[in-house]
Amino acid sequence: MISLCVDSCTVGQSSFSSRSHTCGELCSSHIDEEVTLCGWIQYLRQDLFVILRDFSGLVQILIPQDESKSELKNAFLGLTLESVSMVKGRVRRRPEGQENKKMSTGEIEVCAESLEVLNTCRKLPFEIKDFVKKSEALRMQYRYLDLRSPRMQYNLRLRSQMVMKMREYLCNLHGFVDVETPTLFKRTPGGAKEFVVPSGDPGKFYCLPQSPQQFKQLLMVAGIDRYFQLARCYRDEGSKPDRQPEFTQVDIEISFVDQAGVKSLIEGLINVPFPSMTYEEAMRDYGVDKPDTRFGMKLVDVTTAFQGTQIEFIKDALLKPSGCIQAICVPEGTVRTESGDSDSCPNTATEPTAYRLLSDTAKQQLLQMAQANAGDLIFITAGPRENACPLLGKLRLQCAELLESYGVPVRDPSVFHFLWVVDFPLFLPKEDNPEMLKAAHHPFTAPVPEDAHLLYTQPRKVRGQHYDLVLNGCEVGGGSIHPLCPFFSVLLVIRDVIAFPKSFRGHDLMSPAPDFVSEEDLKLYHISVVWPSADIEGHRPVSWPPCCEHSFV
Amino acid sequence: MISLCVDSCTVGQSSFSSRSHTCGELCSSHIDEEVTLCGWIQYLRQDLFVILRDFSGLVQILIPQDESKSELKNAFLGLTLESVSMVKGRVRRRPEGQENKKMSTGEIEVCAESLEVLNTCRKLPFEIKDFVKKSEALRMQYRYLDLRSPRMQYNLRLRSQMVMKMREYLCNLHGFVDVETPTLFKRTPGGAKEFVVPSGDPGKFYCLPQSPQQFKQLLMVAGIDRYFQLARCYRDEGSKPDRQPEFTQVDIEISFVDQAGVKSLIEGLINVPFPSMTYEEAMRDYGVDKPDTRFGMKLVDVTTAFQGTQIEFIKDALLKPSGCIQAICVPEGTVRTESGDSDSCPNTATEPTAYRLLSDTAKQQLLQMAQANAGDLIFITAGPRENACPLLGKLRLQCAELLESYGVPVRDPSVFHFLWVVDFPLFLPKEDNPEMLKAAHHPFTAPVPEDAHLLYTQPRKVRGQHYDLVLNGCEVGGGSIHPLCPFFSVLLVIRDVIAFPKSFRGHDLMSPAPDFVSEEDLKLYHISVVWPSADIEGHRPVSWPPCCEHSFV
Structure with missing residues (x-):
């Protein structure tokens, strides 16, 4: 859908330089x-x-x-x-x-x-052209050599140019003001994922913010009515894979605007109009609020095919509130995959008996509803809609992975399917107590005006003025309208192309970081390490004073 | 010299918006x-x-x-x-x-x-238009109101546009690649001014880097031969006035280039050619390596006027190696200032006797050399050149301040005098032991090629390929050529226009930050506060567990 290219001829790549040409x-x-x-x-x-x-x-x-x-x-x-x-x-x-x-x-x-x-380059332990074949850890350790590969040279230049085009669009075309906000900030109450930075004042700490949220709203209050920033954000996710402890987001806020205005703004930013889908449609057709629309295998409600069934577990499921039967059809699934593969999908139980217990009419109806052909594989789930759909949504993605592992192309990695997901519910049931409700996004999202009268009577039906921007099944942005003032915020996460990323444990394998710091240096910040009580000898720097050992547990 | 204006009509300030016009x-x-x-x-x-x-x-x-x-x-x-x-x-x-x-x-x-x-705005404790009259601390506390002033609205927009023009010049005209480098990094050996960030690994810390120096050199090694970044940098300067714990610098590095190339690059960036001055000229004429050239009152060597003098302290000074007499002439200084004002300048002793002891010829010679007229005030210093010039250089700035406090315009705040200072010495005497030499800038500065043969015989005479960019008496940039490879780095500090600055103690008076963090939260990072032994009750959060008190000294 989007084509991007790195210009290298139109600019003065050799200006100021000893070279005459590249x-x-x-x-x-x-x-x-x-x-x-x-x-x-x-x-x-x-x-x-x-x-x-x-x-x-x-x-x-x-x-x-x-x-x-x-x-x-x-x-x-x-x-x-x-x-x-x-x-x-x-x-x-x-x-x-x-x-x-x-x-x-x-x-x-x-x-x-x-x-x-x-x-002069001394002999390298490997050739640059073989580098991609090496392990991820080795490539990270010698990242400055890895970056010499044409792929990384292209990626870093592409990112630089994409960001520049965004800036030109925001700053030059639409009068946005690029304002930098502090990263040494105060701890957010309950901000459990915030890194702390000890200060010179005993016991006092800065925090590295997870987003510039508070500052950008102050900027709106301050009359900077069109603000943007490529903001460095910090989140201590421990060792979650694919999470960087620091990342950059395109942070945008604009006053005096409605939802349609922000959508055109963002579509202009990415230079293409996106389709929209409601939260309800997304959950119904894909079992997830961030659907990967590059491939089909959509969820189908096949409840009617099982009306009057005698199959026990299905009968039970249908008796529950919002009980339903959902299906996905994997094209040529029985041909492409081997028997037993479905076992590799968690939460999947093969119940071939269920199919045999169906009447011929019901079988026919099921195959027709699922638009199944000979050789296709059908998965069904039975249960309350709010459980059945997400479960099948996960299975749909696992099937795509499985097919791809057999060489069947399912998700084209070269295309970009952007999608707005809109009309999110304002409230969702709490995980630990489904009778209670919590804000689906954040407590400052305004309700859709025509639903506002339902707030106290049927709060579950109230939609919020929140929307997500989804790319190939990943949430890459989001925005919401605040209730009291027409402020609008959009967040666009770009973290695919980082020159020096951290490992999934948050380590820089090149330098390495994090690393030990002397007790002397820590004294400046009035802090001391609390060593875990067991198995600590190996982790401790040699100079560590043993007299401190017993002071902490 | 430079005029900058904020465009507000040429861009779509009302696109996407509820307003039709501003x-x-x-x-x-x-x-x-x-x-x-x-x-x-x-x-x-x-x-x-x-x-x-x-x-x-x-x-x-x-x-x-x-x-x-x-x-x-x-x-x-x-x-x-x-x-x-x-x-x-x-x-x-x-x-x-x-x-x-x-x-x-x-x-x-x-x-x-x-x-x-x-x-609706509730009644404010003061009117916005009176805000500039309020104390700095109050304005910082209500920074979001202070930012509504036309002055701050202009400044933030000006900064945004200046930075955008720099980006267009570097990225679009000259093929520089904007690469972001990490801010969670490893501690630099001896990096005493680096903030530490405890990680989830017991005893291990990230550090917030003072500059992206190491990463940008790796990028050169990696073949990103034209790199730039608006880099967030951190420096824990304690409570030095006019220093922010975090600031942004335009960080540029380019391979395959010589000093002339970098100068045109930077002059193009700021869109004006700058005059150059050698380090020696700067020290001789202004007594400082970052002269404020917006006003005269240059240093004059008046040694010859004192040849054969009988004034004891001057005779003594001239007997020392590189002994000399330096003077500055403050126009109408005796008229403009009051008797006793010179006392307010530290290191200044009034010695009217010295002048009376001079012969008429010597007096005449002194007045002529200093180009003094009736009513002017002359300050002189006697001593080794390396002391006498810097002392008088400081006095020159103090005189400017003093005159301005009497309403005499000396330094026009609306003009920008940029200046290259070049030909810095490669080595300077160590402060604590002037017989020993240390690198004047950093140990990776290459010597000027024609001086290289003096490295081992007369190292004090060797000039380095380093230069500073000075604006109105402040160092705003600097660069150097590295000895082994033709890498070149330029640093441009912009920190005049910050939306949410910290106080001179590094405090955010609005939020406030830094602040106390619970013992529970610190446990996640395996650290504990080491409270100073005395007078700590008032500083401690109420919930602080008293059992920890005696564990530390």
Whole structure:
């Protein structure tokens, strides 16, 4: 749906620089030009060629072969891979038959006239081109080498350009003001996931905020009526996988606007209009409030096929309040997967007996409702709607994974399905006590005006002015209208392309961080470590004063 | 030298919005148009007019007076100041003689047709327009009200636009890549000013970095050869005035470039070529390496006027190595200031006897060298050059302050004197042991190539490839060339316009932060507070468990 490309030719990539051109931009229009290139030695070939690389691509350098230039030739032959080098030379067309159509610079080569090695690279423990094959941990440890890969070079540049286009849209086109808010802040009451930062005042701590929420609302109060910020946020999630302890979000707030206005704002930001779906539709068709709409296998209510059934567990389920039968149909599921695979899906019990117990009419009705063909696999769940749908929603995603593991393409990783999910309920039942209600999002979400009269009589039916932005099944943004004032906030999380990410335990494997700090340094902040009572010897820095050991439990 | 203005008309300030126009943009070309305005009630006048304010300016609203609209009139008269309101109406030309030329919208007024109060403001403890007269502490406590002032509205918008222009220049014109680097990092050895952040691993801490120095060099190694970032930096300076514990710097690094290249880069960034001055010239003429060139009163070497003098303390000073006499001349200094004022300058002793002891020829020579006229005041210092110049440099700034306190304009606050200071010495004497040398900046600064041969014989004469960017006497940037590789780094500190600054003790007076954190919360991070031994009762939260008190000293 969205295509993004990294511009590298339209900007002055060589301004201020010793180089005259980048490696990747050279083509037949440069033939006969004198060029100066700076880059990294990718490889040497047949003692004849050196391939030089910079961020823009590769170019072939021809090593001079005549006797008078033997010194230059030897300098080239002495190069180690990945050494940083500056090459001057003249561009020429490659001899006929030697063109390389797979290489963007494959029509030309550069006849070297001089070489300056700016920095020699010692032998690496592995070649850069093999790097992607190495373990994640090793790549993180040598992240600065991993970042040399074309993939990461592309990703970092793409992110930079996407963010720049967002800024131009917000700042230049729509008058938003980029305001930085503090990250050394006060602890939020109940803010259990906030990192603390001890200050020089005994016993007093700053906190690293989870979002600039409070400051941006103060900015609205302060009359900065269109605010945005790429805000660094912090959340101590312990060792949850795929969570970074620090991440950046595009934080936007605008006064004097309605829901339609914010939607056009965000769609303009991402440069494409998105479809909308209500929370109820999402739960009904996908069993989840952030559906991945790249593939079908939608939930179908097949309750009517089981009317008057004698199957016990289904009969029981239908007697409960909001009891229903839900189904998904996995196309060619019986062919594609092996018997027993369904066991690998948690919460799934195969009940082939149930199907056999159905009347022929009911079987026919079920197959028709689920639009099943021969070879398809049908999963059904029976129970109260609020349990049956989410369970089948999870199963739908597990089936997609399973099919993909057999090589069946289900979710195209190259497409972006953005989706607004709207009309969320204002309240949801509490997990631990479903009779009680809690705010579905945050307590400052305004109700949809036409539902406001139901607030005290039928609160479960009240919809809130909240919406989520969903991308390929992930929540990437959200916003809500506040009840007293027409403020609107939108949050857009971008965390796919980070130069130096932390491991899933929150560790920086390169530096490494976090690390021990001396007792002396901690004294400045009036804090001391409380060591866990057992098995601590190995974790403790050598200089740790043993007299402190018994003071804490 | 530089003029900057905040664009507010060229961008879509009302897109997506309930308003049709901003208050400040209305003029005679809008006459007869129906408009919708959103803003804050500035004041009511004569029960006839309401002045509505938004970030763009003020506009006069005419309250309808005819009987049929008494309800609307009463709604206007019931408004409290600073209430957030939406007004619809028609623009008309003000009756002749009622124009206000001081007001940008002074030719027109809006005949109100409807009023919606979006949020009622309770009575404020003070009026917004009086806010600037209040104490700094009170303004910080109510920062969200302080930010409503035209001055702060302008400053925040100016900063946003300046930063946007820098980004466009770097990213769009010169192919720089905006890369974010982590702020949860490892402690730098000897990094005494780094805040620590306890992690979930017992005894292990992240640190908040003072700059992205290490990461940006890794990015160069990684082949991101043009990097920039508006980087949040942290420095725990305790309670140094005018230092923020967190601040933002424009951090730039570029490979394959020389000093001239970086200078044009930075001058293009700030859109003006700057004059250069060598370190030696700066110390000679201003007694400081970051001279404020907005005013004269330069240092003059008057040693020759004292040749053969019999004044004891001057004779002694001249006998020492590099002994000299330096002078500054304060124009009309004796007229402008009162007797005894020079006492208020520390390190200054008035020695009127010295002048009387001079021969007539020497007096004449001194007055001529200092270019002094009748009524001017001359300060002199005698001693080794490396002491005499800095001392007089400080005195020069103190004199400027003193003159300004008498209402004499010396330093124009509206002009920007940028200046490159170049040719810094590579080494400076250590403060505690002047026989020893230390790196003047950081140990990775390369020497100027033509001085490299002096490194082992006359190290004090070696200049480094380092330079500072100075603005009105403050160091606002700096860069250096590294010795082994052609990397270049430039640092530009912007910290004048911060929405929510900390007090000079590092406190957020609004929230307030830092604050106490419960023992329970600290347990998650395996730390405990070490209370100072005396006078701690008042500082301790009530819930603090007394059993911990005796555990620490």
